[in-house]
Structure formats: structure tokens, C-alpha cells
Amino acid sequence: MQKIxxxxxxxxxxxxxTLFLFNNFISNYNNEIEKTEYKINGIEFAQKIQKFILKIQxxxxxxxxxxxxxxxxxxxxxxxxxxLIKTDVKKEMKEIRALKSLYPELYDNSYDYVMDNxxxxxxxxxxxxxVLYQKYTHAIEELKERAYYLGFKSKLLLESDGxxxxxxxxxxxxxxxxxxxxxxxxxxxxxxxxxxSTDNELLYSIKNNCLLCEEHIKQIYKxxxxxxxxxxxxxxxxxxxxxxxxxxxxxxxxxxxxxxHDAKIEALEFFKISTNVIDKMxxxxxxxxxxxxxxxxxxxxxxxxxxxxxxxxxxxxxxxIFLTIASMLRSYxxxxxxxxxxKNNLTSIINLKNxxxxxxxxxxxxxxxxxxxxxxxGVVQGAIYIYNEENNKLYLASSYxxxxxxxxxxxxxGLVGEVAVQKKGIQTDLKDxxxxxxxxxxxxxxxxNICTVPLISYxxxxxxxxxxxxxxxxxxxxxxxxxxxxxxxxFLRNAKYSDTNRQYLELIDKYVITSKTNKxxxxxxxxxxxxxxxxxxxxxxxxxxxxxxxHPDTPKELYEEMWETILQGKIYEGEIxxxxxxxxxxxxxxxxxxxxxxxxxxxxxxxxxxxITDKKRIEEYSITDALSGLYNRRFFDINFNxxxxxxxxxxxxxxxxxxxxxxxxxxxxxxxxxxxxxILKSVALAMKSxxxxxxxxxxxxxxxxxxxxxxxxxxxxxxxxxxxxxxxxEDLKIEHLSSxxxxxxxxxxxxxxxxxxxxMEVDEIYKITDKALYSAKNSGRNRVVEATINL
Numbered sequence: 001m002q003k004i005x006x007x008x009x010x011x012x013x014x015x016x017x018t019l020f021l022f023n024n025f026i027s028n029y030n031n032e033i034e035k036t037e038y039k040i041n042g043i044e045f046a047q048k049i050q051k052f053i054l055k056i057q058x059x060x061x062x063x064x065x066x067x068x069x070x071x072x073x074x075x076x077x078x079x080x081x082x083x084l085i086k087t088d089v090k091k092e093m094k095e096i097r098a099l100k101s102l103y104p105e106l107y108d109n110s111y112d113y114v115m116d117n118x119x120x121x122x123x124x125x126x127x128x129x130x131v132l133y134q135k136y137t138h139a140i141e142e143l144k145e146r147a148y149y150l151g152f153k154s155k156l157l158l159e160s161d162g163x164x165x166x167x168x169x170x171x172x173x174x175x176x177x178x179x180x181x182x183x184x185x186x187x188x189x190x191x192x193x194x195x196x197s198t199d200n201e202l203l204y205s206i207k208n209n210c211l212l213c214e215e216h217i218k219q220i221y222k223x224x225x226x227x228x229x230x231x232x233x234x235x236x237x238x239x240x241x242x243x244x245x246x247x248x249x250x251x252x253x254x255x256x257x258x259x260x261h262d263a264k265i266e267a268l269e270f271f272k273i274s275t276n277v278i279d280k281m282x283x284x285x286x287x288x289x290x291x292x293x294x295x296x297x298x299x300x301x302x303x304x305x306x307x308x309x310x311x312x313x314x315x316x317x318x319x320x321i322f323l324t325i326a327s328m329l330r331s332y333x334x335x336x337x338x339x340x341x342x343k344n345n346l347t348s349i350i351n352l353k354n355x356x357x358x359x360x361x362x363x364x365x366x367x368x369x370x371x372x373x374x375x376x377x378g379v380v381q382g383a384i385y386i387y388n389e390e391n392n393k394l395y396l397a398s399s400y401x402x403x404x405x406x407x408x409x410x411x412x413x414g415l416v417g418e419v420a421v422q423k424k425g426i427q428t429d430l431k432d433x434x435x436x437x438x439x440x441x442x443x444x445x446x447x448x449n450i451c452t453v454p455l456i457s458y459x460x461x462x463x464x465x466x467x468x469x470x471x472x473x474x475x476x477x478x479x480x481x482x483x484x485x486x487x488x489x490x491f492l493r494n495a496k497y498s499d500t501n502r503q504y505l506e507l508i509d510k511y512v513i514t515s516k517t518n519k520x521x522x523x524x525x526x527x528x529x530x531x532x533x534x535x536x537x538x539x540x541x542x543x544x545x546x547x548x549x550x551h552p553d554t555p556k557e558l559y560e561e562m563w564e565t566i567l568q569g570k571i572y573e574g575e576i577x578x579x580x581x582x583x584x585x586x587x588x589x590x591x592x593x594x595x596x597x598x599x600x601x602x603x604x605x606x607x608x609x610x611x612i613t614d615k616k617r618i619e620e621y622s623i624t625d626a627l628s629g630l631y632n633r634r635f636f637d638i639n640f641n642x643x644x645x646x647x648x649x650x651x652x653x654x655x656x657x658x659x660x661x662x663x664x665x666x667x668x669x670x671x672x673x674x675x676x677x678x679i680l681k682s683v684a685l686a687m688k689s690x691x692x693x694x695x696x697x698x699x700x701x702x703x704x705x706x707x708x709x710x711x712x713x714x715x716x717x718x719x720x721x722x723x724x725x726x727x728x729x730e731d732l733k734i735e736h737l738s739s740x741x742x743x744x745x746x747x748x749x750x751x752x753x754x755x756x757x758x759x760m761e762v763d764e765i766y767k768i769t770d771k772a773l774y775s776a777k778n779s780g781r782n783r784v785v786e787a788t789i790n791l
Contacts, residue, residue: 014321022314029307035155036300038105042154043171043293045099045106047286049147050176052092053140054282055085056118057183060136061271064129064191074268086122093118106153114142133187140183144176158614165584166223167292170236174223175285178216179278182247185209185254186274192258193267200735201671206258208678210251217244228582232291239284246277348376349483356491362386365495366398369488373467374400376484377475380447381468385409385416386496387461390518390595390603394420394464397492407599415452416464423461425453429472451475457489513588513609516595519602521546533588533611535581549578551585553694557650562592566605569594575612587616625700627677628684636699640709641762643697647711647754654754655718656765657708658773659687659725662746662781664704666738679734679745680704686728691721715753715786722751722784730782746782748773758789765789 062082067075093115100107118139126132151157151172188206192199220240227233250273257265352372359365366384373379381401385394394409394416409417419426428450447468455463465485467475475481513529523542531537534549541548550559554577565572572592579585589610595603623635631639640656647654661667661683668676683706687698691708699707708725712718726749734745750773752765760768772787779785 014324015318018314018317018321022310022317025310025314026307029303029310033300033303033307036296036303038154039156040293040296040300041103042106042150042156043289043296045103045154046147046150046172047289048092048096048099049143049150050179050282050285052089052096053143053147053176054179054278055089055092056136056140056143057180057186057278058275059085059089059122060133060140061183061187061190061275063132063136064187064194065267066129066194069194070268078268089118089122106150110142110146114139114146129191133191137184140180144180147176148172161295164292164295166226167288167295169223170220170288171285171292174216174220175281175288178213178220179281179285181209181212181216182250182274182278182281185213185250186271186278189254189258189274190267190271193265193270201675203259204735205675205678206254208682210254213247213251217247226583229291236284236288236291239280239287243277243280243284246280250274250277348372349480349487352484352487356487359491360495362397362492362495365488365491367400370398370400372484377467378469379467380470383416383466384455384463384492385420385466386463386492387420388597388603390524391597395597397463415450416466419452419454419464420461423454423456425451427451448472453485455485455489455492457493462489462493513611515546515607515609516604517546517607518604521605523548524604530609533580533586533609534578535584540581549580551577551579553577566592566594567602569596569600569602575616577616586611586613588612628680628700630684630688630706631697631699633699633701636697636701636707639697640707640766643709644754644762644765647756651756652711653713653756655710655712655721656752656754656769657722657725658701658750658766658769659706659708660748660773660777661704662741662748662777663736663739667736667745670738682732682734683729683745683747686732687725690725690728712753715755718751718753719784719786722749725749726782726784741781748776748781749784750774750776750787751784752787752789754789760789 059082062078062085065075065078070078096111096115100111117135121132121135121139126135151168156168156172185206188202188209192202192206217240224233224236224240227236253265253270253273257270352369355368355372356365359368366386370379370382370384373382379400381399383399383402383405384397386397387394392411394411396405396407396409399405411417412421415426415428429448447470449469449472451467451469453465453467454461455465469475513533514527515523515530516525517523523544523546526534526538526541531541534541536548558574558576562572562574571594573590575587575589577585577587589612591608593606593608595606597603623631623638625632643654646652661679664676664679667679680700684698684700687706687708691698691710693710696710697708699709701707710718710721712721726747729747730742730744732745735743736745737743739746750769750771752769752772754760754765768787768789772785776783776785
């Protein structure tokens with residue numbers, strides 16, 4: 001009856017566990033399905049917004065036409081086109097507002113605010129074309145910003161899968177920016193042709209937009225090139241090549257007509273040419289969105305199928321449980337029928353089981369087992385060895401009636417090692433004249449018969465049992481010997497795994513992503529979660545060095561510190577940037593623990609890993625200046641202090657540059673703050689292109705003030721790099737007629753070369769560098785001045 005109760009409890013436990021796992025499985029897949037549908041909705045929403053933006057951009061372009069500067073019939077056609085577009089815009093506004101009920105999670109009231117402003121613009125009577133251009137541009141920028149923000153709200157920008165990530169980058173970032181730049185070229189060039197204008201500010205704006213156009217196309221080429229699917233990549237490249245060719249032709253018209261005045265083209269004709277370019281870009285946009293939507297729909301379909309398979313498997317498991325119950329009942333019946341047959345040995349089995357249940361460790365279980373064999377079969381000496389699969393050696397668990405023992409046995413060494421290799425028992429008879437001299441695994445024995453038996457668990461070697469008898473004993477032929485061995489192996493196995501895996505199981509429950517290596521760093525095992533984050537299958541990664549996922553940007557000093565720590569038997573904790581199979585980087589927080597035998601020998605290492613990629617991305621956003629894309633002042637205060645400590649530790653020389661744009665306030669007063677912001681971006685771009693080594697850091701400290709830090713071997717090299725920066729800005733030939741020293745934009749630089757023996761602190765270095773900058777400004781500007789330091 002007691003066994004029946006246990007069976008009932010086990011059955012209830014199996015059913016409850018199965019229902020819990022099944023519910024958890026369904027819940028997880030429902031969550032993934034909902035996320036994927038959310039992303040698909042985000043794509044559809046973003047396309048509607050981009051299509052709407054195209055019409056606003058076209059209205060902006062038409063707004064630059066003047067009825068006094070074009071033919072009357074042409075102007076009439078323009079007015080008709082404008083009215084048709086306005087009608088479409090109002091119609092699409094209703095459709096966009098209707099999305100509030102269709103996608104309430106993605107739609108917010110800011111869309112209503114922007115569209116109300118657009119209604120005011122298109123229904124208003126603004127005669128000043130510059131003001132009208134600016135209002136349209138402001139509305140477009142707000143719509144673009146919300147379209148990009150859709151990427152966050154719909155989780156599209158958090159997509160980590162390779163191809164889908166690059167499709168999202170092209171759709172939400174690069175193509176909308178490219179379309180807007182071409183839209184600006186269309187409007188401004190149209191105005192320049194109509195006015196026959198040589199206004200420097202307008203010409204500079206057109207030039208700058210042409211440069212931005214080329215840069216955005218390069219970014220799209222780069223993103224498309226990263227796509228893994230060759231068919232989709234080929235189609236996108238084909239469209240992109242056509243766009244690139246059309247864009248170059250358009251830019252040639254701009255150059256010849258507006259910049260060089262070598263050729264003439266009518267404003268309306270140029271408007272149609274540039275509009276055709278934008279239309280082709282939108283085709284690329286919709287194609288990219290179509291590919292992305294297809295991939296997400298494929299993923300959605302796969303999730304739904306997997307969920308269905310899970311339901312089927314769940315039903316099968318429930319059926320299997322009932323079959324198991326039936327099998328257990330049948331086994332119980334057979335057990336009852338055979339009770340008389342095993343009655344003679346039942347007491348021994350129960351006693352052995354009771355004795356083993358009182359044991360907690362491998363040593364206790366092995367000792368109790370040997371004592372049982374001594375009492376049951378007259379064993380005079382014995383030993384049990386346990387196999388360690390991590391280093392292929394046998395470790396002595398316990399011995400009985402021996403004077404000396406060998407604690408570790410190699411595979412193939414002596415009787416024990418040979419039995420472990422062959423997985424077959426060996427019966428050894430000893431003659432009387434050799435008893436005293438015979439030694440087994442360095443254990444002096446006097447029995448006349450030795451029986452060495454492999455302990456097999458799930459067809460693999462688990463250990464070796466060696467028993468000595470005073471006379472020949474066919475113990476392996478005893479029909480109950482297998483029961484005893486299986487029971488002992490079961491208890492030993494549970495104790496072994498309990499001892500070695502308890503800590504790992506707790507960590508796995510918490511962190512999920514795990515890996516194991518041997519002492520040389522060769523991977524011996526990884527979890528399923530590790531294969532997902534790395535992109536490698538178990539077959540691809542097991543047997544390889546852990547450096548297969550190492551990122552080239554990770555400093556070698558970090559790996560040296562890590563190996564130094566773990567080879568000392570200590571636990572290492574740290575954050576590391578890795579590279580997955582597809583080439584995408586990800587960040588992990590890892591805890592590496594040495595695995596040791598009972599003699600404190602290091603066998604290998606186990607790593608518990610947590611994915612912190614999203615955390616690192618958020619940190620990156622928090623340290624970046626929004627306008628220039630450079631590191632901000634907050635990151636400068638943290639990072640320069642860290643770089644200074646590294647330079648002290650590694651005995652390196654460091655350089656600091658503080659840069660200021662000459663007469664920037666006068667520039668803003670003359671050309672306007674919008675133009676001033678474009679200048680700050682241009683300067684930032686020039687600085688990033690010049691300082692692009694891994695150890696170079698470029699910051700925007702605020703306003704028109706920048707900073708650069710880098711490692712250098714000598715003062716001359718630092719000054720040369722500073723002078724190269726000053727000259728590169730001057731060579732941009734950005735007009736600055738309100739500058740007192742030049743007709744072009746220039747900068748002043750303060751430089752501090754910090755030799756490795758320098759003892760100055762960060763605050764002192766910053767102050768003397770800032771003082772050198774003011775010296776440069778007071779002595780005429782557009783120059784580099786070196787700071788004087790105290791060693």
C-alpha cells in the first residue's frame with residue numbers, strides 16, 4: 001500500500017509539473033507572437049508615415065515656385081498639382097488618425113498636434129517662401145522623428161537578428177534621411193534656379209546637402225552589404241545602383257546649373273527630375289519594408305507552428321504519462337508475482353538501500369557498499385574508483401582493509417585502468433608463491449582471487465569495483481549481484497552529480513547562459529542559450545577555443561587579467577564585448593569559476609553569463625551628444641579620468657586637446673542657428689574622420705567647444721596631430737565673413753602632452769590645457785598652443 005501511495009504522489013507530481021511546463025511554454029510563445037505582430041504593425045505604420053512625409057516634402061518643393069518667375073500655364077499646372085496633393089494630404093490625415101484605434105499602442109497625441117500644424121500651413125496664406133520652407137521642414141522633421149521613435153515603441157530597433165536588424169536600419173534611419181536630403185536639394189535648387197540666386201548661404205546649404213546625400217547612400221550600401229540573404233541583397237543593390245546613378249545625374253544638374261552656371265535647366269524640369277529620384281528611393285524603402293515584413297511574418301508563422309507542435313507534444317506527454325502509469329502498475333503487479341523468488345535476498349537489498357540512504361557523500365556510499373560486500377560475499381579487501389570525465393582519470397572513492405592506496409589511476413593503468421577502458425570484468429587467480437609480491441594499484445593484498453568489475457551507467461564507464469577473496473568466487477554469476485551494483489551506481493551517481501552540479505544548477509536557473517572549458521580554454525559544453533546568443537550550434541562550437549567569440553576591440557589586457565585570475569583558482573567577474581557568428585557584437589557579464597577535484601587540482605572552468613547588450617546600448621545613448629554624435633561632457637569627465645589611470649598603470653604617454661571654433665557667436669548671428677548647428681556637425685565629422693583609432697576619443701564639451709584625447713609616443717606627434725586637425729577645418733573652406741581673422745571657419749587648439757612620468761591629476765591637466773586654448777585665442781586664434789606642464 002505504501003508503494004501505491006508513492007506512485008499516486010509521483011503521478012500527481014508528473015501531471016502538475018507537465019501542466020506547469022506546458023503553461024509556461026504557451027505563455028512564452030504567446031509573448032513572442034505578440035512581440036512579432038507588434039513589429040509587423042510598426043512596419044505598416046512607419047510606411048504610412050513615410051508616404052505621408054513624401055507628400056509634405058512635395059508641397060514644400062512646390063512652395064518655392066513664384067508665379068512671376070514661371071510661365072503662366074506652367075504655374076497653373078503647379079497650382080493644380082498642389083491642390084491635388086493637399087486633397088490627398090487631408091485624406092491621408094484621416095487615415096493616419098484612424099490608426100489610433102487600429103494601433104493604440106503605437107499612436108500618440110503628438111501625431112494629432114503635428115497634423116494640426118500641417119493643416120494650418122497648407123490652409124494658410126504665408127507669402128514668405130523662406131518661412132514657408134522652414135515650417136514645412138519643421139513638420140517633416142517632427143514626422144521623421146516620430147517614425148523613428150516607432151522603431152522603439154514597436155521593438156523593431158531592438159531586433160537582434162542579423163538581416164532583420166539591417167533592414168530596420170535602412171527603413172527607419174538611412175532611407176528617410178536620404179529622402180529628406182534630396183527633398184531639400186529639390187526645394188532649394190528650384191528656388192535658386194527661379195531666383196537665379198548666387199546667395200552664399202543658399203549655395204552652401206545646397207553643397208552641404210549634396211555631401212550628406214552621398215554620405216547617406218554610402219551608409220545604405222554598407223547596411224545592405226551586411227544582409228545575409230543573397231537574393232534580397234541583390235535586389236536591393238540593383239535598386240540602390242539605379243538610385244545612385246539617378247542621384248549623381250541630379251547632382252550634376254545642380255553643379256552645372258546652380259554652382260557653375262555652365263548649363264541651364266528649367267526649375268520645373270529639375271523639380272520633376274529630383275521628384276523621380278525621390279520616387280525611386282521610396283520604391284527602395286517599400287521593397288526593404290516588404291523584405292522585413294516577410295521575414296517577420298515567416299518568424300510569426302514559425303512561432304505559431306512551434307506553438308502548435310508544443311500543444312501536440314504536450315498532449316503526447318500527457319498520454320505518455322498515462323502509459324507510464326499503466327507500465328508502473330504492470331511492473332508492480334510483476335513485482336508482487338515475483339516476490340517469492342527474491343524473498344531470500346530482499347532483506348539484503350533493503351538493508352543495503354537503507355544503509356545507502358543514510359549516506360550523504362560519495363566516500364560514505366562507497367565505504368558502506370564495500371562493507372556490505374564484505375559481509376555478504378566474504379570479501380577480504382576491496383576498493384571503488386570513480387571515473388572523472390573531465391580529465392579522463394579514476395579517483396579512489398573508498399577502500400576496505402588496505403594498507404596503502406593509489407588515489408588517482410590513469411586509464412589503461414593496471415587492472416583498474418584496463419577494466420575502465422575495456423568495460424569488461426577481469427577475474428585474476430593468484431598462486432601461493434606470488435601472494436606476497438602481488439600488488440594491485442599499489443594496494444598490498446593477500447587474497448587468492450581478484451575480481452575487477454566495471455561500473456556502467458547509461459552505457460558509459462562510471463567507475464570500477466575491485467574485490468579480493470580468499471578463494472575463487474564467481475560473484476558476477478550471482479543473479480542478485482546486478483541489483484546490488486545498479487543500486488550502488490544509482491546512489492553514487494546521485495551523490496556525484498549532487499556534489500559537482502549543485503552550484504551550476506543554481507547559477508543556470510538564474511543566468512541561463514553557460515559554458516564549460518578545459519584548462520586550455522577549449523569548449524567542452526555550452527547551454528542552448530549560449531548557442532542562441534553566439535549564433536553557433538553546439539556541433540560548431542564544442543571543441544573550439546573560447547576565443548571564437550572574442551571581439552577584436554576587446555583589449556588583450558582584459559584577457560590577460562582574466563587568465564591570471566582563474567589560473568590561480570579564483571573566480572573572475574567582468575563585462576566583455578563578444579562577436580557572434582553573423583558578425584554582430586554583443587555584451588556579456590560573465591562569472592568564470594574554476595572546476596577542481598578534491599585535491600584542489602584545476603580541471604577546467606565554468607562560465608555563467610548574462611546578456612547585457614541592451615544595457616550597454618542605453619549607456620552608449622547616455623554618453624553621446626545628440627547634435628554632433630560625439631561623446632558628451634558627462635562621458636569626458638568619466639572616461640578621461642579612466643584613460644589617465646590606464647596611462648599611469650601601463651606606463652603610456654597621453655595627449656589632451658581642447659578645441660574652440662573661432663568667432664562662433666558671430667557666425668550664428670550672421671548665418672543663423674540652424675546653419676550654426678550644421679557647422680557643428682561638419683566640424684564633428686571632420687574630427688571623427690581624423691581621430692579614428694580605437695584609443696582615440698572625441699568629445700563635444702558644450703557649445704562650440706570640443707576635446708580630443710589619445711595615446712602618443714612623443715610631444716611632436718601630439719602637436720602634429722593637433723596641427724592636422726586645425727588645418728583640416730580650415731581646408732573645409734566654410735565661409736565665415738564675420739570672422740576677424742579669416743574669411744573661412746577656423747579653430748583654436750590648446751594641447752597638453754602628458755608624458756608617462758607626469759604626476760599631475762586630471763583637473764590640473766584640464767585647467768592648463770584650457771589655459772593654453774585661451775592663450776591661442778588671445779594670440780590671434782586659428783593656431784595651436786602647447787600647455788606647459790609640471791612633471
